[in-house]
Amino acid sequence: QVQLVESGGGLVQAGGSLRLSCAASGRTFSSYNMGWFRQAPGKEREFVAVINRSGGTTDYADSVKGRFTIARDNAKKTVYLQMNSLKPEDTAVYYCAIDLAPWDRTSRYQNDYNYWGQGTPVTVSS
Helix, strand or coil: CCCEEEECCEEEECCCCEEEEEEECCCCHHHCEEEEEEECCCCCCEEEEEECCCCCCEEECCCCCCCEEEEEECCCCEEEEEECCCCHHHCEEEEEEEECCCCCCCCCCHHHCCEECCCEEEEEEC
């Protein structure tokens, strides 16, 4: 059983920055493709960013491209989401997730992810 714990969320003004962290349990973190998703109030959960097992390939939703950066530290079993130039429409609960596919993959589809964290809320005020 793998557990994920997100942290780093909070309240920030528009234009500000936050860095989210997601720490994973388990011994084989370097074999996981890792994704970030978010769910805004009254909306469905949506893809934000993904990074493959080695960290060499990433993908971003168009809405965050150029503002958000996903990164990972396999030694610390942690994936990060650096969020810059935040907008009120970025307000959501942010979730990290593990894709157990035994090959490098950068999937945008929630059904490809096997384990989810509990989420960390981000509120961007205007």
